[in-house]
Amino acid sequence: MNSSIDEDCQQNAVVQPLLTDLYQITMAYAYWKSGKSNANAVFDLYFRKNPFNGEFTIFGGLEECLKFLKKFQYSETDIEYLRSILPVSTENEFFEYLQSLTANEVYLYAVPEGTVVFPREPLIRVEGPLIVVQILETTLLNLVNYASLMSTNAARFRLAAGKLKLYEFGLRRAQGPDGGLSASKYSYIGGFDGTSNVLAGKLFNIPVKGTHAHSYVTSFCSLSEVTITELKIKSGVEKRDFLQQTKKWREKLMNTFQIPINQASDGEFAAFISFAIAFPDGFMALVDTYDVVKSGLFNFCSVALALLDFGYSPIGIRLDSGDLAYLSNVARNYFKRISEIFKVPSFENLLIMASNDINEETILSLNEQGHSIDAFGIGTHLVTCQKQPALGGVFKMVEIDEQPRIKLSHDVEKVTIPGKKETYRLYGGEGFALIDILQRTTEDSPQVNCKVLCRHPFQESKRAYVTPIKVEKLLSLYWCNGSICQKLPNMQEVREKVKNSLRILRSDIKRSLNPTPYKVAVSDNLYTFLHDLWLENAPIGELS
């Protein structure tokens, strides 16, 4: 492993207690001064709106949060730095107190990573000494917000692409080096098949993919640049003239399809031959450097047919510009005709990959038009989440010393649901989730086959009875007594979780256009509790 990762817990070393907003520290001091250090607080981490105009979100980042708790401790230089920026009047004992802080007294409950989640329900609940819990806010949000956004974005691409292969190609456009790395990781978790990012492959064991760029093609000018011309027959040791074989096929194709040879680039041909000699069993070619139809496909097929003669299996082509639906169909037809004419059945199913500025809508639109693409390489739109580059996760105090807290707002959506809560997911007959319900932790859990009254948290008249055939408790304890207290799934298992978790949602909730909202309700008890507290805290206005 390398130095970017803390040896202890395999986490980017940038993740540390000072990766926070200054106001967490200034609040800590004010709390400390007013004797609130040991007040026991409960905070909920949640979001208010699903991203990408969708109706679901995938929860990501939990493992990173737990690793952060594990190593949470200010270093000496941290304390030194804090001394330098806080007022000189700040008491020395406070810095000693800070230096002694750990997350050992904190309890962290969470939904399993990779679970489909919805607005207003706690993804994470943190309980413990007020100062410590408060001070975790910014870092936890940073770790959850982008991870969840990326996982959700990837899952949406996966839904749009169905069974087609999806590869993440976004490193060069990502928001910084670590942004790129996280993008690769959470794309894979969300359902991608691999990445081009080699470091992500090394660190996370994600399949890595890649062939060549336009510059590789343009670096060749003529066939004289093919310095190695021989290739070993796959099944033997004997080397034969590969260049000659590709030329033979090129002439044959030219005659068969009546293509004027002067249209096809010799430089591109040379580049493909050299690449095939380097990767005879991994030959995949970018065919749009000059002209897909007149040059790229033609050169590719000449080389691919020669590879087949030598016992190898060429992989396919990549299209990086132009009308992808049209060009993919042209390519597929060309492959089919060659397959028939020259009796090479495998040619029909060569892989066609597309990779030009593709987003979720492009895939949906291509699917409607009809295309012959087998795989997409996706960059900018995926890794920067261009459609909505931030998830608005928040971390709100809901209880302190067993007294509930509510944050009021003119905007009802911004009112917090007070108190310590559990979330239950209620399932119907067909295995689909019907509704999620928030309850106070003091309430009994909903029972299978018993009617549960589900209420809209803010609209009195919206109520419904639900009789679940299965009840799932979403939050469970992940961190207590200073350590992770349940076995964490590996990345592959989280990926499976995403897949399975999405299966329990009806398809109308998952669709891209006008999806049906999934409801998050509160119990009758929590409804009353919330609104009593609201009335208690809201000043009665005066019309004036």
Place this chain on the structure above:
Amino acid sequence: MNSSIDEDCQQNAVVQPLLTDLYQITMAYAYWKSGKSNANAVFDLYFRKNPFNGEFTIFGGLEECLKFLKKFQYSETDIEYLRSILPVSTENEFFEYLQSLTANEVYLYAVPEGTVVFPREPLIRVEGPLIVVQILETTLLNLVNYASLMSTNAARFRLAAGKLKLYEFGLRRAQGPDGGLSASKYSYIGGFDGTSNVLAGKLFNIPVKGTHAHSYVTSFCSLSEVTITELKIKSGVEKRDFLQQTKKWREKLMNTFQIPINQASDGEFAAFISFAIAFPDGFMALVDTYDVVKSGLFNFCSVALALLDFGYSPIGIRLDSGDLAYLSNVARNYFKRISEIFKVPSFENLLIMASNDINEETILSLNEQGHSIDAFGIGTHLVTCQKQPALGGVFKMVEIDEQPRIKLSHDVEKVTIPGKKETYRLYGGEGFALIDILQRTTEDSPQVNCKVLCRHPFQESKRAYVTPIKVEKLLSLYWCNGSICQKLPNMQEVREKVKNSLRILRSDIKRSLNPTPYKVAVSDNLYTFLHDLWLENAPIGELS
């Protein structure tokens, strides 16, 4: 310093040679196999379109690129990993070759970091052995793209905000931990006054700002929670009853302004008093937890006036919701009236900060409406560059073994300008830049007071003579013989560079709405060179 940063070169350790696309490695092998290892290549790094619908871009990330070159070398585990993912047929000598690679034979020319730059002109030109130069592509793009995007975004906020203070508050919404850190750094470079990100403060010596959150306010319920009630008089050692003084002021204000006291939250009052006791010279309060007008302002002023009595200078308020223009005006009027009535002149100029989901357009619109805001705290829109979350920088081969290379495309904007080039910035009489011109490196530089023919690179009829009174050569050598070969500016100097570089642009180029494009021309010589090569490489189509 801490472990997130390589000791040698102070760079996030995630930045390493494997932070790249796999195809760089597969291309390297194909190049190596075809004997192209020592071909001498020239690549330009540039972008095609200014971000944010604007007409300028700030170049960022150069220092990071140079640090990367300095440490560029595959580790043993890197090579081990690459062996595991490349085909077993990959020759052993290639891995030995990879392990021996350094950036020592590479030359890197660049525009100074912080310079205002434009589409199609090289920000960086890299020359050297083909494989090494090619292999740098992804990492250089990753380091330049987000840094330039962020610097530009910050500079645009700075232009919109004029002389108002700007603080970056985006860590929790950034794209990952390192995304947050880079955002803080490049916001400062682009013209922000500080950040809330403590780690950015520690690592980059950026001023850090912060006060408290809503949760701090809601954690207090009543005045009985103010456990420390005394405060030292600033100029002395004597402690007096501060709580009593704030209560006195609260009553006085209530009478003066005829405010019904039951509207103001006691919890908020307690929170403010405690915060003021902790930070008597840094008292800044978030006033919108309950009601700005009926509670927040009223409680703030009571505490601030008491602080003045004790010899301290309160700072001001933060508004985080509602109609910011209106509320800021109400607050300013309130401050003014108090200043007059109670003869406290400093009260009039208390700081008013606003921080709710602010973007460039919000600031411009607030300026139009009229407001009393002195400072903005900006999060999501700044750090994720929500309006356009990626800059499309590219890295294209323009020459190999002294032979120019051109990449053609149906889209004229995507055609590369071939050959090794210089960029000159030509200045007019008023100190403003008139035009940038690309020339072949073999041409003489434009001369002061001599007519220069400037041509549009792709439209034959668009030509103009320019007589510069000053000529600036933009590219200079930053890396040769394995080390950085000119003194790099520190962050403060880069920040100054941004400021000064923007001054040389006419304001119509910088404005937010319908800005005038700044022209990037080519010399007559380069024009001919480009189009001759184009004709040579473009197959003559046949209408069919």
